[in-house]
Amino acid sequence: MSSDGKLLELEDLKKWFEIRRGFLSSKVYYVKAVDGVTFSLDEGKAVSLVGESGSGKTTLGKTIIRLYEPNGGRILFQGKDVTHIKANDLKWYRRMTGLVQQDPFGAFASHFTIFRSLEEPLLIHNAVESKEKRAERVFKVLEEVRLTPVEDFAYKYPHMLSGGQLQRVAIARAIILEPKLIIADEPVSMLDASVRIEILTLLRRLQERLRLSVIYITHDLATTRFFSEWALIMYAGHVMEKASTQEVLRNPLHPYTKALLTATPDPNPENRNRFKEVPPGEPPALVNPPICCRFSPRCPLAFDKCFKEEPPEFEATSGHWVKCWLYERS
Amino acid sequence: MGWLSMSSSKHSRGFKGVLQEVLSYKSAVLGVLILVFLIVLSIYTIVTIPLPEAINAWRSSEMWTKNPRNAQPEWIEVFIGKRLPRTITVSLANAEVSRRLLGDGRIAASWVAYFNYDYDDFPSELIVFFNSSYSEKPVVDIYWLRPDGEEFLVKKHTLRRPDDRLYLSNDLGLELRLSGLFESKVGGKPNFMVTVEKGLFAEYSLDPRVLKGRYGIRFETILNENDVFDAELVVYGSVYGLAGTDHLRRPLIIGLLWGTPIAMSFGLTTAILTTVLNLIIGTVSGWYLGKVDTVIQRIVEINAILPFLPILILLTTFYKIDLVVILVSVIVLNIFSLGIKGTRILVMQIKSYPYIEAAQAYGASNGRLILFYVIPKILPPVVPGMISAVPGFVFLEAGLSYLGLGDPFLPTWGKIISDAQSNGAFYKGLYYWVLEPAFMLILTAIAFALIGMALEKIVNPKLKEL
Ligand SMILES: Nc1ncnc2c1ncn2[C@@H]1O[C@H](COP(=O)(O)OP(=O)(O)OP(=O)(O)O)[C@@H](O)[C@H]1O
Ligand code: SF4
Ligand SMILES: [Mg+2]
Numbered sequence: 035m036s037s038d039g040k041l042l043e044l045e046d047l048k049k050w051f052e053i054r055r056g057f058l059s060s061k062v063y064y065v066k067a068v069d070g071v072t073f074s075l076d077e078g079k080a081v082s083l084v085g086e087s088g089s090g091k092t093t094l095g096k097t098i099i100r101l102y103e104p105n106g107g108r109i110l111f112q113g114k115d116v117t118h119i120k121a122n123d124l125k126w127y128r129r130m131t132g133l134v135q136q137d138p139f140g141a142f143a144s145h146f147t148i149f150r151s152l153e154e155p156l157l158i159h160n161a162v163e164s165k166e167k168r169a170e171r172v173f174k175v176l177e178e179v180r181l182t183p184v185e186d187f188a189y190k191y192p193h194m195l196s197g198g199q200l201q202r203v204a205i206a207r208a209i210i211l212e213p214k215l216i217i218a219d220e221p222v223s224m225l226d227a228s229v230r231i232e233i234l235t236l237l238r239r240l241q242e243r244l245r246l247s248v249i250y251i252t253h254d255l256a257t258t259r260f261f262s263e264w265a266l267i268m269y270a271g272h273v274m275e276k277a278s279t280q281e282v283l284r285n286p287l288h289p290y291t292k293a294l295l296t297a298t299p300d301p302n303p304e305n306r307n308r309f310k311e312v313p314p315g316e317p318p319a320l321v322n323p324p325i326c327c328r329f330s331p332r333c334p335l336a337f338d339k340c341f342k343e344e345p346p347e348f349e350a351t352s353g354h355w356v357k358c359w360l361y362e363r364s
Numbered sequence: 365m366g367w368l369s370m371s372s373s374k375h376s377r378g379f380k381g382v383l384q385e386v387l388s389y390k391s392a393v394l395g396v397l398i399l400v401f402l403i404v405l406s407i408y409t410i411v412t413i414p415l416p417e418a419i420n421a422w423r424s425s426e427m428w429t430k431n432p433r434n435a436q437p438e439w440i441e442v443f444i445g446k447r448l449p450r451t452i453t454v455s456l457a458n459a460e461v462s463r464r465l466l467g468d469g470r471i472a473a474s475w476v477a478y479f480n481y482d483y484d485d486f487p488s489e490l491i492v493f494f495n496s497s498y499s500e501k502p503v504v505d506i507y508w509l510r511p512d513g514e515e516f517l518v519k520k521h522t523l524r525r526p527d528d529r530l531y532l533s534n535d536l537g538l539e540l541r542l543s544g545l546f547e548s549k550v551g552g553k554p555n556f557m558v559t560v561e562k563g564l565f566a567e568y569s570l571d572p573r574v575l576k577g578r579y580g581i582r583f584e585t586i587l588n589e590n591d592v593f594d595a596e597l598v599v600y601g602s603v604y605g606l607a608g609t610d611h612l613r614r615p616l617i618i619g620l621l622w623g624t625p626i627a628m629s630f631g632l633t634t635a636i637l638t639t640v641l642n643l644i645i646g647t648v649s650g651w652y653l654g655k656v657d658t659v660i661q662r663i664v665e666i667n668a669i670l671p672f673l674p675i676l677i678l679l680t681t682f683y684k685i686d687l688v689v690i691l692v693s694v695i696v697l698n699i700f701s702l703g704i705k706g707t708r709i710l711v712m713q714i715k716s717y718p719y720i721e722a723a724q725a726y727g728a729s730n731g732r733l734i735l736f737y738v739i740p741k742i743l744p745p746v747v748p749g750m751i752s753a754v755p756g757f758v759f760l761e762a763g764l765s766y767l768g769l770g771d772p773f774l775p776t777w778g779k780i781i782s783d784a785q786s787n788g789a790f791y792k793g794l795y796y797w798v799l800e801p802a803f804m805l806i807l808t809a810i811a812f813a814l815i816g817m818a819l820e821k822i823v824n825p826k827l828k829e830l
Contacts, residue, residue, distance in 0.1 A: 101724060128727035140718035145740045155726040204722075211726065 041112060041214055041247045042098070043074040048106035049090075049097040053321070065320045067093040069271035070107065072347070075264070077214065078245040080238070082258035082279060084294075085268035090320075091251045094268070095217040098249065099131040100124060112214070129159050132208030134237075136220040138200035142192040148203055149188040152176070155211050175206040179236060198229035205237060209244065216241070219251045234261060255294065259283055267291050270318055270328040273347075277354035287356045289333050327359065335360065386818045395814025398807055406625035418622050421614070422775040428613035432488050435604035436796050437616075446484035449601035454479045454581060456594055466586070473593065474584040476509070481599070482576040486561045489600040492530040494523055498591040505584040506530075508564055511577025516545070518564075533560045608796050610780070611787045619775035620800055626687070626776050627808055631758035634691060638698040639750040643742065645699060646707025647734055651715060660704070667700040680769040687771040690764060694757065710742050745823050752816030755809035762805055777801035 048071075050064040067090040075081050083091045096102045098109060100116065109117045116127050135141045142151050152172045155161070162168045176184040179202040192200060201221060208216050218237060222230040238261055241248045250261050258265050258279050265282040267275040267290065275288040286292045318328055327333070330340040339359050348361040386392045413421075421427055432451055441448050459475040466472055481487075492506065506518045519538060521530055532538060542563025546554060549568040556562065556572040567575040581597050607616040649660040679693045714720065715738075723733055764770050765778025766785070784790075784797035 096721075099725060101721060125727050128725065131725070133722060133725035135718050135722060137718055141722050143719045143723075143737055143741075154723065154728065158727045158729075158732065207722070207726070 039076050040074050040110075041077040043110040044071050044098070044107065045110070046107035047071045047094070047097060047104055047109060049093050049102050050105045063321050066271050066323060067320055068097055069320075069323075071273050072107075073266060073273065073276055075215075075247050075249070077247055078241075079264065080241055080248040080250055080262040081264040081266060082262040083249055083251045083266050083268060084253070084255055084258060086253070088270075088320075089268040090271045091268055092219055095133075095219050095249060095251055099133060099215070099217055100127060101133075125159070129161075129211045130214050132211070132213040132216040134201070134204050134208050134216065134218040134221045137224055138197050138204055139192070139224075141204050142200065144192055147189050147191055148176075148195070151192070151203065152188075152207055152210055155207065159211060161211060171210065175210045176203075178209070178240065179203070179206045181206070197225050198233060201225060201229075201233050202236065205233075205240070209240060209246070212244075213246070215247045215249070217249045217251070220253065221250075222257075223253065230257075237261075255283070267294070270323070271320055272328055272357060274329065274357050275355065276347075281351075281354055285354075287350050287354065287361065288329075288358050289335050289360075290329050327357075329358075382819075382822065385822050386815065389818040389821065391814045392818030395811045395818070398811035399815065402624055402628060402808060402811060405621065406628055409621040410625055413618065413621065415622075418618055418775060419773050421618055422622075423773065425612060428609070428615070429491075429493075430598050431609050431613040431615065432600040432602065432604055433609065433613050434611055434792070434794055434797070435488065435600075435602055435609045436794070437606055437608040437800075438603045439606070440603060440608075440796065447482075448485050448603045449481075449483035449487050449599070450603065451601040452479055452481070452487075452599040454597040454599065456583070456596070469589055471587050471589070472584070473587055474582060475593075475595075476580050476582045477597070478509075478578050478580040479599070480577070481565065481574070481579050483601075484574060485602060486559075486565050486572070486574060487599045488561070488602045489598075490532040490561060490564070491598050491600070492532065493596045493598065494526070494528040494530070495594040495596070496523060496526050496592055498523070498526070498593075499588050502585045502587060502591065502593065504593075504595075507582040507584070509580030509582060510564075511575055511579060512568075535560060539563065607800055610783055610797060616780060616797070616800060619780045620777070620804055622775045623777035623780070623801065623804060624808075626774055627758045627761065627805070630687065630691060630761045631754040631808070631812070634694050634698070634757040634760075635750050635753040637695050638701075639746055639753065641695070641699045642701055642704055643707055643739065643746060644734075646704040647711050647738055647742070649704060650708035650711030651730065651734055651738065653712070657708070660700070661708075663700045664702060664704050668702050670697075672697050676764070677767070677769060680764070685769060685771060687774060690761065690769075690771065694760065707742060707746075711738055714738050714741055748816045748819035748823055750816075751812050751819060754812040754816075758805060758808050762801075777804050 047068060048066070049068040050066050053063050053065060055061065055063055069090075071094060073081075083094065085091050093102065097104050100109075100119075104117055107117070108115060111127065111130065116123070119127060142148075146154070149169075149172055152175060153168055156168050156171060162171055172188065173184045176182070176187060181187045181199060181202050187195070187199070187203075192203075195203070204221075208218075221237065222233050225233060234257060237248065237250075240246065248262075250258070252258060262279050265275075265277065265279040266273050267282065267288065269290050275282060275286070275291050282291060283295070286295050318324075318331060325344050326342060327336070327340040327345050330336045333340065337359070343359075345357050345359045345362070347355045347357045348363070350356045350361045387396065430451065430453060435451075436448070438448075438450075454477050456475045456477055459477040462474050464472045494504075496502070501523050504521050504523065506521065507515055508518045509515050518532070519530065519535065521528075539558070539560050542560060543558040546558045546563055546566070546568065550570060552570065554570050554572070558566075562572055565574055565579075567573045583593070583595055585593060587593055605615055605617055607620050609615055610619075645660060649657045675697060676690075676693055680690065683689050720733060720737060723737055728737070761770065761776065762778030762781065765776050766782045768782065770776060770778055770782075778801075780801040781798055784794070784801075787797075789795070789797040
């Protein structure tokens with residue numbers, strides 16, 4: 035497959051967790067947390083991954099950077115198949131990708147100084163030859179995330195920093211090896227509302243300046259507009275809708291996305307376009323789910339076919355894909 | 365997560381900080397002082413008495429012939445309130461010599477040597493060491509000169525060999541003669557047994573009292589032309605040095621001193637190695653899980669029901685025992701302990717922390733994660749236990765020595781106690797023989813226990829309230 039500007043391509047990617055129920059039982063069940071995801075991401079572009087809790091966003095993110103071993107499908111990175119690479123190839127892939135986690139307070143070893151935490155990736159990859167150059171790089175990256183004066187932060191321990199500062203360090207750590215792809219898994223959801231925008235701005239600016247590709251995982255549809263070119267709506271392990279962020283927000287097609295965006299008269303403008311837990315009902319259990327549209331139990335528009343067959347992805351308008359039988363062209 | 369987050373700030377204190385905090389406990393100050401003392405003592409010992417020398421001294425019987433047997437330490441006087449005799453060596457170097465040429469070319473010679481005796485108790489033993497060369501075995505007459513002017517023939521002795529020894533204390537004939545002499549002087553039976561020492565050193569009275577003053581010994585003999593005669597009287601005391609002597613006249617101080625570095629290094633090495641190895645095994649078990657974990661868990665369970673001491677005894681009967689064999693067997697038998705289960709659970713918990721995942725994402729290998737990310741987290745809480753375990757291993761080594769399973773060459777505290785026991789120390793009233801090594805053992809135990817307890821309180825702040 036040629037990679038014309040494409041950094042990452044997922045083809046029918048699957049991550050199933052194996053679980054055994056009951057003592058001594060040999061029967062194996064699967065939690066199909068990511069069940070056939072296909073999309074591609076251009077170099078230097080950002081995509082938002084939106085969905086309610088348990089829809090498989092984190093699992094997808096971790097599978098993409100190979101923290102989890104995929105159970106099916108393919109991951110292509112710069113056209114190279116990285117689905118099951120091992121050892122040195124995997125180490126190279128680790129260097130090309132970065133992770134920013136949700137919880138900044140848990141993201142650092144408490145016995146390392148900030149300096150040591152940032153130095154670790156460089157040491158592991160032998161990325162910089164000398165001690166002086168390593169220090170230089172650490173200070174540079176701290177500057178990059180606006181933790182200045184850098185000496186004030188470098189020799190502190192994680193518990194001496196605030197959540198926002200720690201998340202900046204986490205971003206610094208994610209970019210210190212100069213990767214091509216960053217997974218940011220709800221990077222601001224645990225922070226004070228007051229610093230969220232700062233962190234997102236920082237991330238966006240770095241993404242543009244360093245020509246990074248970013249997969250931004252979030253609950254919060256409002257921030258996607260501000261952050262990303264593309265949006266994926268996930269539900270129960272499936273991508274229900276994908277299109278440019280503008281398109282998804284302005285012209286949602288999938289009943290689930292529509293439900294998410296139903297304009298309720300909210301007095302607080304900040305809460306407009308905010309993710310809402312509608313329609314009522316729970317996402318289906320992902321243990322051996324039935325073959326049908328996974329949204330069908332909650333879908334107000336569901337019809338016969340929805341309960342019998344899983345819909346494929348239809349291209350409703352150019353570049354706007356929807357996984358719903360309503361958009362089947364007859 | 366509880367203690368991990370609580371102790372998260374602790375990692376940053378470093379050694380100095382921890383030491384400061386330890387020293388904020390009075391009991392720990394005492395522990396540290398004792399420990400420093402023991403360390404200084406160990407270093408002093410190693411520097412002043414090199415090990416080969418110490419082993420040699422401990423195994424040599426010749427080296428100590430001029431030491432008293434089973435002498436108490438000198439400081440015992442403080443409790444008894446009497447001046448107890450030290451060992452006096454009376455040589456002929458400063459003796460008054462007289463020689464008379466006989467008609468046949470032989471020489472009649474005599475030597476008189478004097479010494480002062482003003483102790484409050486009798487000597488423990490008297491031996492004359494000869495050192496002569498002769499063409500014909502000479503007959504030596506030995507006279508005793510008392511401070512009260514009394515003078516009598518002690519013994520007519522024909523030398524059996526050039527370096528002959530005359531054990532005066534064991535001479536029954538002499539004892540009988542002295543006893544008779546005593547009775548005639550006092551005019552009745554005295555209230556004590558007249559032994560050779562008492563016969564020679566007591567006042568002529570019914571009660572045993574030392575006659576203090578200047579004593580002399582005179583040797584008279586007839587020598588051939590080229591003969592050389594030399595002799596030395598050793599008046600053995602009943603106290604010796606700082607620690608006394610044992611049944612083989614060896615100064616206990618050598619054993620006590622050398623016992624310190626041996627006990628400390630044995631205790632520390634076993635405690636540290638077993639703790640660290642258990643930590644690593646538990647970490648591997650909890651980190652990799654799966655088959656490795658299953659195997660380790662089974663070994664732990666089997667190990668838990670194996671009898672430790674009998675196996676150790678069995679091992680030591682099969683192999684040439686030295687300290688290293690004991691060390692290795694103790695470590696082998698102490699790893700795979702039940703404590704591994706706790707470590708394993710802790711590691712499983714740590715493995716699920718985000719910072720581990722973050723490190724995996726930037727490419728940290730399992731080895732690096734275990735070494736730099738997990739072990740430093742779980743090490744601090746096991747340090748107090750490790751320190752507290754030292755006395756147990758020190759006592760174990762002593763116990764094994766006591767059972768005769770110790771290193772046969774090294775002088776250790778356990779060996780001293782074992783010797784004392786097999787020679788009936790308590791039965792004979794030689795309490796110092798047992799109490800001195802026991803004191804050292806307890807001192808060591810207290811030092812480590814006190815420090816361990818303080819560390820425990822620091823690592824686990826909840827204990828502070830107790
Ligand atoms: N290691 C695992 N073993 C078994 N099941 C798992 C595992 N990790 C996740 N799951 C399950 O997979 C599903 C998707 O989880 P995931 O964490 O990816 O969701 P998410 O979209 O990130 O949710 P949230 O918004 O709460 O972070 C959930 O049902 C979860 O219970
Ligand atoms: S396929 Fe059917 S059930 Fe699923 S979203 Fe579309 S209409 Fe609703
Ligand atoms: Mg998540």
